[in-house]
Amino acid sequence: xxxxxxxxxxxxxxxxxxxxxxxxxxxxxxxxxxxxxxxxxxxxxxxxxxxxxxxxxxxxxxxxxxxxxxxx
Numbered sequence: 001x002x003x004x005x006x007x008x009x010x011x012x013x014x015x016x017x018x019x020x021x022x023x024x025x026x027x028x029x030x031x032x033x034x035x036x037x038x039x040x041x042x043x044x045x046x047x048x049x050x051x052x053x054x055x056x057x058x059x060x061x062x063x064x065x066x067x068x069x070x071x072x
Contacts, residue, residue, distance in 0.1 A: 004031070004052040007061040016049045019065060026064050028057045 007023075010016040013035050023030040034048045053061045 003055040005055050005058045006050045007053050007058060008051045008065055010049040010051065013049055016051055019051055019068075022068055023051075023053065023061050023064060026060075028053055028061050028064070030061070 007030070008016075008019055010019070013032075016032050016035065020030045020032055030051055030053050033050045033052060
């Protein structure tokens with residue numbers, strides 16, 4: 001991956017993984033950062049889990065995640 005941009009932040013590692021899978025199913029490579037904090041409740045409060053994509057995929061990733069939120 002080249003320059004990475006944070007496309008979303010999460011407090012729940014499961015939601016981060018689901019979003020990563022959605023992006024990758026649409027051809028966008030995504031990486032999760034901050035998932036291994038030793039106190040899981042800290043993640044929920046701070047939304048310390050970040051989903052990052054290549055800078056050139058950022059706009060497409062935002063569109064895919066936004067469309068997913070509207071589908072729920």
